[in-house]
Amino acid sequence: MNLFASGPLRWRRTPMQEDAPLPTRTAPPGRPAVFIAKDGTLIDNLPYNTDPALLQFKPAAAKTLATLAAEGFALLVVTNQSGLARGYFTRTQFARLQAVLEKRLLDAAGVQLLDFLVCPHAPGPGGTPSCLCRKPAPGLLLRAARRHGIDLARSWMVGSSLEDVEAGHRAGCRTVLLTDDGETPSGRTPLRQPDALCGDWTGVAEHILLRSDLTSPP
Numbered sequence: 187m188n189l190f191a192s193g194p195l196r197w198r199r200t201p202m203q204e205d206a207p208l209p210t211r212t213a214p215p216g217r218p219a220v221f222i223a224k225d226g227t228l229i230d231n232l233p234y235n236t237d238p239a240l241l242q243f244k245p246a247a248a249k250t251l252a253t254l255a256a257e258g259f260a261l262l263v264v265t266n267q268s269g270l271a272r273g274y275f276t277r278t279q280f281a282r283l284q285a286v287l288e289k290r291l292l293d294a295a296g297v298q299l300l301d302f303l304v305c306p307h308a309p310g311p312g313g314t315p316s317c318l319c320r321k322p323a324p325g326l327l328l329r330a331a332r333r334h335g336i337d338l339a340r341s342w343m344v345g346s347s348l349e350d351v352e353a354g355h356r357a358g359c360r361t362v363l364l365t366d367d368g369e370t371p372s373g374r375t376p377l378r379q380p381d382a383l384c385g386d387w388t389g390v391a392e393h394i395l396l397r398s399d400l401t402s403p404p
């Protein structure tokens with residue numbers, strides 16, 4: 187069955203589906219993953235940039251991802267790219283940037299991403315959501331989980347904004363807020379409270395591996 191035949195807008199179950207019998211769960215437990223935001227988290231934040239020459243990884247990011255991959259985490263990028271909807275760049279330009287990013291991760295640290303998921307939509311008026319995949323919505327993470335058999339409860343979202351934190355929590359993951367750009371938790375909304383604050387990528391790996399050891403299923 188193609189779970190995505192009707193597109194990402196179907197991730198929320200309808201009342202009619204609620205009444206239908208649930209399918210028997212026979213699949214083995216999924217693998218854990220680390221979902222990674224792109225701009226300001228994996229690479230330096232240059233808004234709407236698609237020039238590969240300006241692509242700069244955050245310190246220790248590639249090495250840290252190699253460590254996490256070696257411990258069994260699938261690695262996936264999940265990124266909002268409203269520049270596509272706004273007409274600032276084309277899908278072809280973004281695909282070229284993505285290809286260079288993936289090749290440089292591979293060359294630098296042997297890191298291979300399992301997937302790279304993009305929300306191409308713009309927010310609605312006043313920043314209101316206009317799709318179900320633009321973070322803080324969890325659509326990209328949910329789509330990836332279905333596509334790759336990922337166990338969201340054993341997975342992490344690493345980002346540098348509270349939008350990333352909220353998306354991770356809405357998907358059922360734990361979250362790390364990378365604070366090297368100065369973003370800090372605000373307010374009392376539990377969805378926007380990260381499980382950990384880390385000042386650099388080395389700290390991200392240490393925290394995820396420590397907490398994952400404590401919470402691995404039997």
Ligand SMILES: [Zn+2]
Nearest residue numbers: 305317319320
């Ligand atoms: Zn979207």
